[in-house]
Amino acid sequence: MQTTLVILGFIFTLFSFLPLITSPLWWIRILDFPRLHVALLLSIILAAYVAVYGVQSTSEIVMVVVWALAILNELRYIIHFTPVVKVEALRTEKANPTNAFTLMISNVRMVNQKYDKFLERVLEANPDMLIMNEPDQAWHDSVCKVLDERYPYAIKKPLDNTYGMLFWSRNKLHDSEIRYLVEDGIPSFYTVIELPSGDKVSLFTVHPQPPRLMLNTETREAELLLVAKEAKKAPYPAVVAGDLNDVAWSKTTKLFKEISGLIDPRVGRGFFNTYNAFVPFFRYPLDHVFYDPVFRLVSLRRLPKFGSDHFPIMITLSFEPQREHEQVHPRADKEDKQEANELIQEGLEKGEERNQEKQNSNSQ
Known part of the structure; x- marks a missing residue:
C-alpha cells in the first residue's frame, strides 16, 4: 500500500509539473485540462500517506x-475560476438593458442523432444567435427548416469531419465570411452583427483541433492567436465564441486574452464546465465566449444536456461602451507578442504540412 501511494504521488506530481514545459506535444498539452482533478487526487494521496504512515525520514x-508544491501549482491556475478571485467581467447595472443580445453555443456532436432534443433546447432558450459546432449534412437537414423560420440570417458550413459549423441570427449580418485560417477542412466564421440600435459587433466563431493521441496542438494555438490578433484590430467591438478545445486556465488561453484584449466572464464566477456531459467527474470548460470590455454581462449559464458530449452554454451581453473603462483590459507586452508570432508561424507551417499530406492522400 505504501509503495502504491508513493508511485501514484510521483505520477500525479509529474502530471502537475509537465505542462510547465512550453511544447505543443499532445501528451503534455492534454495535462492542461485536469488540473482540478490532479489537485484533488494528489491531496487524497498526500492525506492518506500522512494519516497511515506519518512523515518521519528526511x-x-x-x-x-x-x-x-504540485498541488499548489495546480490550484494557482484554477483558483481564478472560483469566487475567491474578483470577477473580471462586470455585470450590467441596468434592470432591463435595451441594447443586449443572447448567444447560445453548442457542440452538437456529429454522431448524436437527437435532433429534436436539441431543437427543444434552442426553442426553450430562444437565443438571438446560435452557434453549432460539429454539424454534418444530416444535422443541417434535420434542424434548418425549424431554425430558418425563426432566424432570417445564417452562415452554414456542414461537414462530415466533425468540424462543420452553422450559425443563425435574428440580427442582420454584414461581411460574412467562411475562412480556413490554418487547416483545410477546419472552418471558422467571421461576420459583423448589427444590433437593433444600429451598433455593430464583430463576431468570430472558432473550433480548432484538440490535443489527442499523436496530434499535437500547433494548429490550435495558431488559429486561436490569429483570431486574437484579428479581434484586436476588428473595426467593431469583438466577440469570439465556440468550442476552443482548450481550457479557460491554459497558457494559450491567457495569451489569447492578452493579444486580443478580450475578457472572460468565467473569471471569479466558476468553471461552467461544458465537456464531458457523459462523465460527471471529468468535466472541463471547453466552450467559450470572450468579449470586448464595451459589453457588460447580463447572464451566463450552462443549459441542460440533450445527447451531445457537450452541454450548451448561453450568454447575454449588454452593449455599454460608455462604461468600458470600468472593466479589465488585458494587454500584451513585447514578449507576449513575440511568443504569439512564433506560435502562429509554427502552427501555419504545421497546418501547411497537414494540408499537403491530405492532398497527397486524396490523390493516391
Missing part, C-alpha cells in the same frame, strides 16, 4: 513537500 519530508 526523504518523506521532501516527498510530501514536493507533493504539496
Whole structure:
C-alpha cells in the first residue's frame, strides 16, 4: 500500500509539473485540462500517506513537500475560476438593458442523432444567435427548416469531419465570411452583427483541433492567436465564441486574452464546465465566449444536456461602451507578442504540412 501511494504521488506530481514545459506535444498539452482533478487526487494521496504512515525520514519530508508544491501549482491556475478571485467581467447595472443580445453555443456532436432534443433546447432558450459546432449534412437537414423560420440570417458550413459549423441570427449580418485560417477542412466564421440600435459587433466563431493521441496542438494555438490578433484590430467591438478545445486556465488561453484584449466572464464566477456531459467527474470548460470590455454581462449559464458530449452554454451581453473603462483590459507586452508570432508561424507551417499530406492522400 505504501509503495502504491508513493508511485501514484510521483505520477500525479509529474502530471502537475509537465505542462510547465512550453511544447505543443499532445501528451503534455492534454495535462492542461485536469488540473482540478490532479489537485484533488494528489491531496487524497498526500492525506492518506500522512494519516497511515506519518512523515518521519528526511526523504518523506521532501516527498510530501514536493507533493504539496504540485498541488499548489495546480490550484494557482484554477483558483481564478472560483469566487475567491474578483470577477473580471462586470455585470450590467441596468434592470432591463435595451441594447443586449443572447448567444447560445453548442457542440452538437456529429454522431448524436437527437435532433429534436436539441431543437427543444434552442426553442426553450430562444437565443438571438446560435452557434453549432460539429454539424454534418444530416444535422443541417434535420434542424434548418425549424431554425430558418425563426432566424432570417445564417452562415452554414456542414461537414462530415466533425468540424462543420452553422450559425443563425435574428440580427442582420454584414461581411460574412467562411475562412480556413490554418487547416483545410477546419472552418471558422467571421461576420459583423448589427444590433437593433444600429451598433455593430464583430463576431468570430472558432473550433480548432484538440490535443489527442499523436496530434499535437500547433494548429490550435495558431488559429486561436490569429483570431486574437484579428479581434484586436476588428473595426467593431469583438466577440469570439465556440468550442476552443482548450481550457479557460491554459497558457494559450491567457495569451489569447492578452493579444486580443478580450475578457472572460468565467473569471471569479466558476468553471461552467461544458465537456464531458457523459462523465460527471471529468468535466472541463471547453466552450467559450470572450468579449470586448464595451459589453457588460447580463447572464451566463450552462443549459441542460440533450445527447451531445457537450452541454450548451448561453450568454447575454449588454452593449455599454460608455462604461468600458470600468472593466479589465488585458494587454500584451513585447514578449507576449513575440511568443504569439512564433506560435502562429509554427502552427501555419504545421497546418501547411497537414494540408499537403491530405492532398497527397486524396490523390493516391
